[in-house]
Amino acid sequence: MDWKPSRHSDIPIYQQIVDFIEKRIIYGEYPPGSILPSERTLAKMLEVNRGTIITAYDVLHSKGMVERIKGSGTKVSSDFWGLTRNRIPNWNLYVESGSFLPNLPMYQHIQDEIQERSLINFASGELAPDLTPYADFRHILSQSEFNHSLGYDHSQGNLSLRNTVADHLQEYKRIDCTSQSILITSGAQQALYLIVQCLLHPGDSVAIENPSYAYSLPLFRSARIKTHLLTVGEQGVEPDDIIALYKKHKIKMIFLNPIFQNPTGTLLSHERRTKILELSAELGIPVVEDDPYSLIPFSKEADTATLKSLDRNGNVLYISSLSKLVASGLRIGWIVGPQKVITRLADAKQQVDFGHSIFPQWIATEFLGADTFAGHLNHVQQRLLEKRNLLIASLERHLSDYVTFHAPEGGVHLWCSLKREVNEYRLLEAALRNGVVFVPGSLLGSEKGHMRLTFGRTETPLIEEGVLRLKQAFMMLT
8 A cells, every 4th residue: 555644734644544445435446345454454554553543444434434343354335335324425525526626725724814813914905994985885875776677687797887897997097998898707806717717728838927916826726727937027027938938838828917916016117018918919829917906006107007008919808806996895807808708708607607796786887987986096096105105114114124125116015025034834823823914925926935915904003013013923933
C-alpha cells in the first residue's frame, strides 16, 4: 500500500483512513466479501497505532461498509449496496469530488473572522458605511415609482439599466457601446466566471497579472485553465512578457486590471496600454479588462483611460461594477463586448439564475441616471483620498521599521513589502488576535513578504488604531 495518512492535515488520521478505505470500496477495488488487512497489519503498513485502525474500522462498521466477525477479521460488507440496511452517504467524499473548487482555506478563514468578529478591516475591498449613499437610496425608494414586471426580465439585463450604463460609460469613461453589447451581471465576479466557463476550454492557457486578485481565484482551477504570470512592475505589466508567453504557451486570453491594479495600486502606463492593444490585434488574443477603480483617481492629472476606451478593433471584453463606487451589496456589474459574445454569455447566465433581479437593477438605473451621481462620485474620491493619506501617515509614523509601500494614485488598495523576514500567515494570526485583519501577499501572488492593506472599508477614525494593532502583531513575531 503506497498511501500513508498525512500527519500535517487538519483531518484526524483515523478519518483519513476511513475516507481512503471507503473510496477503495466505492470504486470496486475492495469488492463485497473481500478481507481487509488485520488491525496489526494495517497499523504497521500505515505506520500508525493499532488503536487508530480499530477506530477507523469501527466507523466503517457503523456506516455499514464492513463486517467485523470475531475470529475472521474485517471484511467488506456483502450487503454493501444496501439490500437490507440503510447507509449514510459519505458527505466528505461528495464535498471533495465536486468540480467547482472552494476558496483557499486562508481566504475562508479571513472571511469567517470578518463575519464573526468586530475587526478593524484592512482586508475587504468594499466601501465603508460612511461612503454608501443611503440618503440617495431612501429618496429613490420613497419618491420614484416602481412599475416594472416582477417576472423574468431580458436575459442580458433590464433594458433601461443597459441604456443607462451605456450613457454612463460614454460620459465618464469615453466608451462607446449600445444596450445590445452590454450584459448585466451579479458583480464583476460573475462576469469573470461566465467568461471563463463560456469562452475557454479545459487545458487552455491564459495570462494573468502577478500579483493580482485573479491569482487566488479558484474559478480558473475549477475550469482546468492553465494560468501563466505577468509580473506587475512600477508601470504595470511588460508587453514583451505577453509575447514570450504567447510563443511558449499559446495563451488564449489576457486578464488585466490596468487602472489602480488590485493589489498593487499600479497604473499601467499609457504607452504600455497602447502596445498591449496592438499585440492583441496582431496576435488575435482577446483582453479581459477588469475596471473597478478608474473613476477613483486622487488627482485630475492621473491618466485613467481604460483599454476599452482605446480599443479600435473590438478586442477588449470590458468588466466593471458598482461595487467599488456605490455598494457591493447591490450586486450590479456588467460586461461590454461584441454582441455575439454577449449573447453567448447571456444564455449561460439565464441557465444559472434566469437573469438578474429587477429590484437592484431598478435602483441602479435610478441612481446612475440621477443628477446626484456626480456629487456622490466626488464625495467618494475625496473621502478615499483622506483615508489613503491617513493610512500612509500612520504607516510612516508607526510601521516604517517594518514595511515599505507604493502610494497609489487611486483605488482602494495599498501594497506593502515587508522589510523583515516574517511568516505572513503567523503575522495574520497575530493581527487577528489584536483585532485587525489584512490580506497576506502570498494569497495574491507568487512572492512572499508582502501584505495588502485596503483602506476603502476601514472607517476613518479607526485607521491609525488599526496600524497600531498591526505594529503590535509585528512586535510579537520579531
